[in-house]
Amino acid sequence: MRAERRRFATPRKTSPAGYPFHSHPGSTVHIFSTIIEAFPYILEGTLVTVVLVAGALSLGFCLGVPMAVTQVYAPKPAAMLVSFYVWFFRGVPVLLLLFLFYYGLFGLMGLDIGTIGASCIVLGMTSAAYQSQIFRGAILSLPAGQLKAGRALGMTDLQTIRHVILPQALRLSIPGWSNEYSILLKDSAMCFALGTPEIMARTHFVASRTYEHLPLYITAGLLYFAITMAGVTLLRRLERKARIPGYSNSGM
Amino acid sequence: MNAQQNDTPILRAEHFTKYLTGRKILDDCSISMRPGDVKVLIGPSGAGKSTFLQCINCLLEPDAGEIWLGERKVDFKNTRELYDLRQHVGMIFQEFNLFDHLSAERNVALALRKVRGMSKADALQRAHVELARVGLEDKAKLFPAQLSGGQKQRVAIARALAMDPTILLLDEPTSALDPELVGEVLTVIRDLAAHGMPMIMVTHQMEFARAVATEILFMEAGRVIEQGSPEELLAPGAQTRTQDFCTRLYELCGDVDSAQESRN
Numbered sequence: 001m002r003a004e005r006r007r008f009a010t011p012r013k014t015s016p017a018g019y020p021f022h023s024h025p026g027s028t029v030h031i032f033s034t035i036i037e038a039f040p041y042i043l044e045g046t047l048v049t050v051v052l053v054a055g056a057l058s059l060g061f062c063l064g065v066p067m068a069v070t071q072v073y074a075p076k077p078a079a080m081l082v083s084f085y086v087w088f089f090r091g092v093p094v095l096l097l098l099f100l101f102y103y104g105l106f107g108l109m110g111l112d113i114g115t116i117g118a119s120c121i122v123l124g125m126t127s128a129a130y131q132s133q134i135f136r137g138a139i140l141s142l143p144a145g146q147l148k149a150g151r152a153l154g155m156t157d158l159q160t161i162r163h164v165i166l167p168q169a170l171r172l173s174i175p176g177w178s179n180e181y182s183i184l185l186k187d188s189a190m191c192f193a194l195g196t197p198e199i200m201a202r203t204h205f206v207a208s209r210t211y212e213h214l215p216l217y218i219t220a221g222l223l224y225f226a227i228t229m230a231g232v233t234l235l236r237r238l239e240r241k242a243r244i245p246g247y248s249n250s251g252m
Numbered sequence: 253m254n255a256q257q258n259d260t261p262i263l264r265a266e267h268f269t270k271y272l273t274g275r276k277i278l279d280d281c282s283i284s285m286r287p288g289d290v291k292v293l294i295g296p297s298g299a300g301k302s303t304f305l306q307c308i309n310c311l312l313e314p315d316a317g318e319i320w321l322g323e324r325k326v327d328f329k330n331t332r333e334l335y336d337l338r339q340h341v342g343m344i345f346q347e348f349n350l351f352d353h354l355s356a357e358r359n360v361a362l363a364l365r366k367v368r369g370m371s372k373a374d375a376l377q378r379a380h381v382e383l384a385r386v387g388l389e390d391k392a393k394l395f396p397a398q399l400s401g402g403q404k405q406r407v408a409i410a411r412a413l414a415m416d417p418t419i420l421l422l423d424e425p426t427s428a429l430d431p432e433l434v435g436e437v438l439t440v441i442r443d444l445a446a447h448g449m450p451m452i453m454v455t456h457q458m459e460f461a462r463a464v465a466t467e468i469l470f471m472e473a474g475r476v477i478e479q480g481s482p483e484e485l486l487a488p489g490a491q492t493r494t495q496d497f498c499t500r501l502y503e504l505c506g507d508v509d510s511a512q513e514s515r516n
Binding site for chain 2 (some may be wrong): 143145146148149150151152153154155156159163164167168171244245246247
């Protein structure tokens with residue numbers, strides 16, 4: 001970060017080599033030179049954002065699936081525990097959760113996992129709350145006969161859930177999950193408040209030193225847009241690939 | 253299966269009582285199955301026929317009653333004994349309940365692999381044998397959504413048979429089928445009966461019941477109120493509730509084979 005600070009310390013007083021005109025903030029030349037110079041730096045932030053979101057989604061998935069199963073099938077006390085978790089993480093702003101965990105709980109627990117790790121875990125736990133409800137809805141939408149059929153064959157409930165219920169429920173969850181992906185991606189911008197070096201933080205950093213707010217934030221916006229599109233397109237493809245032959249998923 | 257004495261029941265369900273949402277659905281119902289028995293449960297809608305059937309393999313746990321597998325009483329509170337009971341008792345549902353995400357062969361193979369611990373290759377091989385038995389060897393790779401109702405029900409029968417059940421429960425196996433598809437499923441069931449597979453069947457196909465059943469149980473309001481061979485209960489002038497019920501089915505639809513249509 002220190003090296004970057006020097007690079008973007010102040011708007012250049014002298015024109016960089018190769019630039020014919022003296023540039024100052026707001027001039028076309030300054031806008032382009034700033035973006036070109038800042039782009040690799042912000043692109044690195046894109047990598048951080050992608051890692052952050054991938055990590056958070058994975059954590060959310062790994063927690064969300066068992067949570068959904070618990071909420072639907074487990075005895076009441078366990079199901080209520082999950083309900084409480086969901087209620088908490090859905091009821092508190094992500095920004096507050098980030099501060100609560102990073103400055104509060106993680107510190108208290110003596111956990112030093114850095115800003116990226118902390119952001120990943122907080123976003124992941126939040127996403128788990130939302131994802132569990134996507135999966136729960138999908139499980140509940142399956143006909144009751146599926147579980148009955150598994151039981152009638154002598155399979156244990158866990159086997160039936162694992163091999164009959166979840167393969168179908170997860171397929172049905174893909175559209176909702178794609179929604180969660182795009183929301184989480186944009187929520188990840190809030191991690192800049194912890195100083196997590198992702199797209200938003202880096203853009204903010206460059207903008208505050210070069211005063212090229214508009215073009216820089218447009219660039220950052222386009223990056224978010226591109227990642228969203230890429231992810232949603234990929235999930236669309238997965239949805240088509242996972243479609244059950246002969247089964248109409250179109251709702252028509 | 254070991255050869256059993258003809259007088260030892262292979263399965264007994266005794267004094268079943270079941271409450272659902274505070275209402276008494278089953279009231280002291282019993283049934284006893286000997287090798288080769290085909291028993292048909294009939295009765296008006298809401299009589300508790302399906303509930304009785306689902307209590308026998310504990311898909312619904314009876315509030316009171318005992319289940320005996322041969323000489324052994326099943327403690328269905330014990331999950332191991334419960335799963336064991338369900339392996340011995342195959343079940344066919346009105347709505348087929350095939351696993352929609354698996355092809356026909358995998359529908360049959362799944363429980364073989366997970367419950368019996370068979371290898372994938374062995375399970376699929378067994379699945380093909382069972383599918384051939386119901387005349388569907390050429391449909392093994394198709395998914396449920398690509399099969400007709402009759403074919404789906406035959407896959408469901410193959411799936412149940414693959415577990416080598418001691419007894420088969422059939423819950424209105426043809427009621428969700430188009431009339432022209434009923435025949436193919438009944439043919440398979442008739443064939444099973446001819447090979448001595450013990451069955452308890454809920455059905456409105458009276459002609460079929462009369463031809464195949466060794467005993468008819470007539471249920472009403474959660475009780476078995478009449479019980480006997482088709483010849484006894486349906487003899488001309490027998491004056492039984494069973495006969496009365498069947499006559500009404502006749503009057504409603506003109507012929508018995510379309511009796512199930514009147515339900516839809």
